[in-house]
Amino acid sequence: MEDYRFLFKVVLVGNAGVGKTCLVRRFTQGLFPPGQGATIGVDFMIKTVDINGEKVKLQIWDTAGQERFRSITQSYYRSAHALILVYDVSSQPSFDCLPDWLREIEEYANAKVLRVLVGNKTDREDREIPTYVGEDFAQRNNMYFMETSAKEADNVEKLFMEIAHALIEQAKAREPVPEYKGNPGQSVTLNHRTPSTTSESCCSRLL
Amino acid sequence: MDLIDFSQIKSLQDLDMLEKELDAKDMECDVRIKDLLSNRSDLEFQLRSLSKKLSNLKPVEAESQHFAEVIKSTALLAEDVSAKVRLLDKAKNRVSECQQRVNDLLDLQQCSEGVATAMQNEDYEQAAAHVHRFLTMDETLLKHTARDVSEGRTMDASFHRLHDAENQLKKVVAEKFDEAVKDDDLASVERFFKIFPLLNMHDDGLRRFTNYLSTKLQDSSTKNLNEARLTRETDKRANVIFADTLTLLFEGIARIIEIHQPLIETYYGPGRILSVMEYFQKECDTQSKLIIEEFRKHRDFSKKVQIVSAYLNQRSETKIDAKEVDSVLNELTLLNARTELYARFVRRRVTSDLDISVTDEAEKNAKLKNVDRLLKDGETFRVMQILLGQYILLEQYFMAQSVQKAVELDSLIEGSSDDLFVVTSVTDDVFFIVKKCIKRSLVSQSVDGVCAVINNACGILESDFADLLLNQLRQGFPSGYLDLAQAYSVLQSSLQHGKIQGSDIEKNRTQFVAYLNNTDVSMEYVAALKNSLDKSIQDAFGNNLTPYEKDKITNCLSGLSSVNIRLKSVSEFGFSQLKSSAVKPRVKPWLDAFFHSRTTYEIEEDEFQDDSESMQTLISNLDAFFKSFKVCLSPTTHGTFVSMAVTEIALQMEKVLLKVKFNRIGGLQYDKELRTLMGYLTSSTTWSVRDKFARLTQITILLTLEKVSEVADFWGKGPVAWRLTAQEVRQVLAMRSDFRQEDIRRLKL
Numbered sequence: 001m002e003d004y005r006f007l008f009k010v011v012l013v014g015n016a017g018v019g020k021t022c023l024v025r026r027f028t029q030g031l032f033p034p035g036q037g038a039t040i041g042v043d044f045m046i047k048t049v050d051i052n053g054e055k056v057k058l059q060i061w062d063t064a065g066q067e068r069f070r071s072i073t074q075s076y077y078r079s080a081h082a083l084i085l086v087y088d089v090s091s092q093p094s095f096d097c098l099p100d101w102l103r104e105i106e107e108y109a110n111a112k113v114l115r116v117l118v119g120n121k122t123d124r125e126d127r128e129i130p131t132y133v134g135e136d137f138a139q140r141n142n143m144y145f146m147e148t149s150a151k152e153a154d155n156v157e158k159l160f161m162e163i164a165h166a167l168i169e170q171a172k173a174r175e176p177v178p179e180y181k182g183n184p185g186q187s188v189t190l191n192h193r194t195p196s197t198t199s200e201s202c203c204s205r206l207l
Numbered sequence: 208m209d210l211i212d213f214s215q216i217k218s219l220q221d222l223d224m225l226e227k228e229l230d231a232k233d234m235e236c237d238v239r240i241k242d243l244l245s246n247r248s249d250l251e252f253q254l255r256s257l258s259k260k261l262s263n264l265k266p267v268e269a270e271s272q273h274f275a276e277v278i279k280s281t282a283l284l285a286e287d288v289s290a291k292v293r294l295l296d297k298a299k300n301r302v303s304e305c306q307q308r309v310n311d312l313l314d315l316q317q318c319s320e321g322v323a324t325a326m327q328n329e330d331y332e333q334a335a336a337h338v339h340r341f342l343t344m345d346e347t348l349l350k351h352t353a354r355d356v357s358e359g360r361t362m363d364a365s366f367h368r369l370h371d372a373e374n375q376l377k378k379v380v381a382e383k384f385d386e387a388v389k390d391d392d393l394a395s396v397e398r399f400f401k402i403f404p405l406l407n408m409h410d411d412g413l414r415r416f417t418n419y420l421s422t423k424l425q426d427s428s429t430k431n432l433n434e435a436r437l438t439r440e441t442d443k444r445a446n447v448i449f450a451d452t453l454t455l456l457f458e459g460i461a462r463i464i465e466i467h468q469p470l471i472e473t474y475y476g477p478g479r480i481l482s483v484m485e486y487f488q489k490e491c492d493t494q495s496k497l498i499i500e501e502f503r504k505h506r507d508f509s510k511k512v513q514i515v516s517a518y519l520n521q522r523s524e525t526k527i528d529a530k531e532v533d534s535v536l537n538e539l540t541l542l543n544a545r546t547e548l549y550a551r552f553v554r555r556r557v558t559s560d561l562d563i564s565v566t567d568e569a570e571k572n573a574k575l576k577n578v579d580r581l582l583k584d585g586e587t588f589r590v591m592q593i594l595l596g597q598y599i600l601l602e603q604y605f606m607a608q609s610v611q612k613a614v615e616l617d618s619l620i621e622g623s624s625d626d627l628f629v630v631t632s633v634t635d636d637v638f639f640i641v642k643k644c645i646k647r648s649l650v651s652q653s654v655d656g657v658c659a660v661i662n663n664a665c666g667i668l669e670s671d672f673a674d675l676l677l678n679q680l681r682q683g684f685p686s687g688y689l690d691l692a693q694a695y696s697v698l699q700s701s702l703q704h705g706k707i708q709g710s711d712i713e714k715n716r717t718q719f720v721a722y723l724n725n726t727d728v729s730m731e732y733v734a735a736l737k738n739s740l741d742k743s744i745q746d747a748f749g750n751n752l753t754p755y756e757k758d759k760i761t762n763c764l765s766g767l768s769s770v771n772i773r774l775k776s777v778s779e780f781g782f783s784q785l786k787s788s789a790v791k792p793r794v795k796p797w798l799d800a801f802f803h804s805r806t807t808y809e810i811e812e813d814e815f816q817d818d819s820e821s822m823q824t825l826i827s828n829l830d831a832f833f834k835s836f837k838v839c840l841s842p843t844t845h846g847t848f849v850s851m852a853v854t855e856i857a858l859q860m861e862k863v864l865l866k867v868k869f870n871r872i873g874g875l876q877y878d879k880e881l882r883t884l885m886g887y888l889t890s891s892t893t894w895s896v897r898d899k900f901a902r903l904t905q906i907t908i909l910l911t912l913e914k915v916s917e918v919a920d921f922w923g924k925g926p927v928a929w930r931l932t933a934q935e936v937r938q939v940l941a942m943r944s945d946f947r948q949e950d951i952r953r954l955k956l
């Protein structure tokens with residue numbers, strides 16, 4: 001058996017081209033990949049990190065943004081502990097699609113999933129989305145918020161480490177024996193809206 | 208030598224000591240002087256021999272100087288020689304260049320004469336060979352040489368003629384090739400195909416040739432697709448006819464490569480397969496798109512997808528029959544499998560061709576990237592990605608619909624012929640469906656497809672199926688006395704009718720028990736499913752999975768562990784229901800009755816019973832109780848049930864016991880009874896009864912003491928840790944009416 005105390009599934013979603021794959025590569029391999037093609041289906045990567053002396057295994061699923069991979073992508077929402085929704089700060093269209101992505105998340109993900117909004121490519125000169133606009137969107141939708149640059153390695157490590165940290169807190173709050181138990185625990189975000197439950201997922205009403 | 212400090216000499220004694228010291232030092236000095244003197248002759252000898260050797264060294268110095276001179280002049284000589292050799296080499300090269308050029312000039316003459324004749328004779332191979340020879344010559348150099356030897360005019364004419372011939376030949380060969388294509392004259396097509404590379408027209412030749420073969424491909428694919436359209440529904444392959452048609456297309460390409468690769472390699476050299484595949488891919492894209500379009504139309508596929516996705520998104524209530532989806536699902540997986548197979552073929556062919564033709568790693572990697580792009584972004588593969596997505600959607604629908612049907616048709620069934628425990632059909636059915644769907648996804652040969660279906664299956668099991676079990680168990684186990692014979696007859700008639708018969712209470716009881724068993728069996732099924740899938744995955748993919756892909760599937764399969772964790776919690780919930788509605792209400796009165804039947808535990812010796820009647824009654828009650836559940840619970844469930852009951856009995860017994868007064872004989876009496884009870888319970892469960900009764904056993908030790916002071920013999924000693932606190936020990940001792948309060952108080956614990 002591998003030596004880790006927690007296992008968390010992290011899923012990245014968002015339009016194609018916003019830099020999901022680059023974020024994951026930067027975090028897991030410490031590099032900014034030159035001109036790799038668009039992701040096909042889902043890529044996955046493992047990275048074990050140390051949070052206050054606890055070994056945490058992050059299982060990171062990097063999804064393809066295009067519509068034709070939607071049903072593959074959707075199958076990963078349900079068991080995710082954290083969802084990272086990424087847009088490109090230099091692309092208004094990628095920001096405009098966020099509500100669509102949120103709708104997907106509401107429909108397929110566990111209501112308690114940790115949700116993080118990430119504005120990537122802060123290194124670019126031609127920024128279109130000011131920080132406060134992203135922040136505001138995140139706040140209105142009960143999400144964590146962070147701006148990153150996969151290219152300059154800005155905030156990337158921090159993003160994943162804070163997610164791991166928050167998930168540990170959740171897991172510990174959930175039960176005295178903090179071992180991985182499969183279904184995600186309570187969100188630490190203050191959620192004022194009544195969250196939809198898992199049983200509202202696509203086929204639950206059949207039973 | 209140290210100076211002597213006379214101020215330190217204060218007495219005669221000191222003086223004596225000093226004298227002795229000086230004597231000793233004097234002697235030491237003598238010894239050292241003698242020692243040094245003895246070395247003298249030796250040293251002198253050495254000095255002498257050294258000066259002799261010194262005179263010998265003089266000539267050596269002179270010789271080495273001479274030697275250095277010699278070496279220097281040799282080096283100069285060598286340099287001189289090698290310069291000459293270099294010069295010679297250059298001269299030799301010039302000579303051979305000259306020869307080459309003379310040869311070229313001679314050949315040029317010959318070529319220019321030969322090419323005309325060959326063209327006249329329509330001997331295009333010969334003509335092309337002449338031009339090819341001419342194309343290997345360095346034209347400017349030749350012209351230079353020719354001017355030097357004033358051959359200029361004839362040669363210019365030759366060049367002119369050859370250039371003309373080259374252009375003409377290029378045109379003619381292209382024309383002849385096209386003509387051969389038009390006449391569908393394969394022999395001529397191949398004949399001219401071989402001539403292109405002689406005229407440095409590699410790309411042109413390959414393009415024309417693959418174009419020609421593509422039309423062949425197109426013809427046969429059109430024919431196949433027409434036949435597919437006309438396939439009768441009764442045909443064995445009718446349900447997968449479009450997968451078959453696509454297969455024929457891919458096989459056609461594979462066959463062409465198989466047949467023509469040697470020809471291409473021989474005349475065009477290795478390293479051409481990537482461009483050949485790129486050319487064919489265009490036709491492949493066109494044809495596969497036509498086939499898929501026809502598939503969509505013929506199977507009413509787009510409508511199906513639309514209905515299903517609207518239904519799954521809860522935008523509409525319209526459904527379609529799961530059976531209808533079933534057959535199209537099979538075809539979808541086959542379509543995808545063929546495409547994966549074809550992609551693997553292309554990759555293998557191109558890679559091995561690049562392996563032998565490209566040595567530069569960077570160049571090879573760049574070309575391999577092109578293959579990747581071809582196989583990911585090519586239209587054929589793009590169309591297939593869309594289709595795969597729709598397959599996953601439909602499979603999800605099929606799985607959910609079939610599960611729903613299984614729920615609707617849920618009925619009681621016997622676990623097996625030996626045991627009469629009941630389960631309902633839903634468990635077997637749901638696991639059958641899930642396994643069928645995942646196995647079907649394996650046919651697709653798509654790792655992402657398999658992963659998605661596994662994820663969705665885990666979702667159905669972990670959420671919907673577990674919820675179903677939980678909701679059934681939430682109904683609870685109706686309390687009230689469960690008559691063994693009655694339960695049995697309910698069971699019998701239920702099995703006969705496939706539905707639960709009898710009163711509502713009986714129905715609910717049977718239902719509850721069946722679902723408790725369902726939950727237990729489900730956990731076994733999950734483990735079995737995991738094992739069976741491990742094997743199926745190995746069978747389906749063989750060695751075609753990269754370690755990364757294997758890892759990906761394994762990580763998705765680990766979702767099944769989450770399913771079992773959820774089922775475990777459902778099962779625990781069921782048992783807690785059973786405990787509060789069946790165990791507690793039964794055990795408590797029986798224990799009350801047990802302690803009541805004996806009015807007191809403060810008894811005389813002659814009242815001691817070896818065979819306690821009240822304990823016999825309690826045991827026979829418990830026995831009947833356990834047996835009534837044994838017939839209907841699965842073996843593991845029954846084990847858990849008894850264990851839970853035993854815990855409850857120990858807990859309740861302690862509660863009642865603490866209210867009873869004892870003397871020593873009474874204590875011994877209870878000790879005896881407790882042993883009987885534990886003996887019985889041990890025989891009815893595999894779980895450790897001793898542990899669950901540890902506190903009671905320790906209480907009993909205290910109840911059987913002769914004197915309070917004997918506590919010291921037990922407390923803090925012995926192999927087992929005390930489960931009672933000091934406070935509790937005093938409390939138990941106080942239950943002994945024959946112990947004095949102050950003795951107990953005085954105890955040091």
Ligand SMILES: Nc1nc2c(ncn2[C@@H]2O[C@H](COP(=O)(O)OP(=O)(O)O)[C@@H](O)[C@H]2O)c(=O)[nH]1
Pocket residue numbers: 014015016017018019020021022023033035036037038039065120121122123124148149150151152
């Ligand atoms: N300037 C800049 N470019 C980025 C950054 N992250 C990604 N990109 C570029 O954006 C493009 C798409 O990135 P990719 O990771 O494939 O996006 P994905 O489709 O979301 O996975 C690539 O050309 C990357 O080089 C970033 O932080 N800064």
Ligand SMILES: [Mg+2]
Pocket residue numbers: 017020021022038039062063064065
């Ligand atoms: Mg990507």
